[in-house]
């Protein structure tokens with residue numbers, strides 16, 4: 001039987017690359033994102049085995065609507081996200097709550113919906129696209145880092161809960177990936193300032209994450225450069241370097 005994947009944020013960047021990867025292998029893919037135009041472009045590109053759902057996943061009603069509309073898939077890729085920079089206190093309470101729900105609370109709701117069904121089936125995979133921000137302090141992106149840390153802790157805990165029942169949860173922690181996310185947040189300077197060797201393409205993230213998920217791994221840091229530097233993440237030196245690279249120069 002054709003396998004079915006639900007991919008949140010499947011209309012661009014990592015999510016679209018994931019959808020393409022699975023489509024090429026004959027999967028049926030359901031994409032959830034906000035923009036109907038982008039979803040339609042993705043659907044046309046991916047072909048007839050694609051369904052789309054236009055929902056705002058920063059709200060619990062949007063997540064509830066998605067859960068009512070789609071059957072629990074064989075694989076859930078919880079990927080939708082944005083980034084928001086801003087020093088402490090600069091996001092309104094509403095903006096902060098939406099960001100936390102999109103990146104963490106909504107993912108928890110989706111996993112609480114799919115997890116028990118997969119457990120009853122005795123099979124299933126869940127992939128959570130978190131961030132290397134879960135491993136290191138991120139001054140001026142503290143809410144993003146907090147939400148990614150929370151969703152990583154949740155995913156790793158549920159992995160250990162569900163693994164004995166044939167269900168894996170794999171948390172991916174990418175570094176810089178060439179997608180729309182930074183320009184969308186007004187962080188255009190990053191494309192100029194962050195050195196080329198620090199950028200991954202979405203296809204690499206997908207290939208390595210999917211391999212880790214198929215192997216039933218709990219966590220994956222895509223890209224050799226990020227795996228090698230992991231022991232230094234969070235160190236004083238890494239903090240100073242990171243601030244220099246990401247400070248807007250012009």
Ligand SMILES: NC(=O)c1ccc[n+]([C@@H]2O[C@H](COP(=O)([O-])OP(=O)(O)OC[C@H]3O[C@@H](n4cnc5c(N)ncnc54)[C@H](OP(=O)(O)O)[C@@H]3O)[C@@H](O)[C@H]2O)c1
Pocket residue numbers: 008009010011012013014015032033034035036038055056057058079080081082083102129130131132173174175176177178179180181182184
């Ligand atoms: N790019 C990086 O450097 C990087 C690094 C680490 C982690 N990540 C994580 O990777 C994930 C994917 O990001 P990306 O880099 O691929 O970014 P992207 O190209 O901007 O794609 C983001 C996707 O999420 C969807 N989305 C955003 N807000 C949404 C909302 N409120 N409701 C429903 N869908 C929403 C977007 O759809 P619409 O356009 O319709 O809103 C789009 O499909 C995110 O969780 C991000 O935090 C990215």
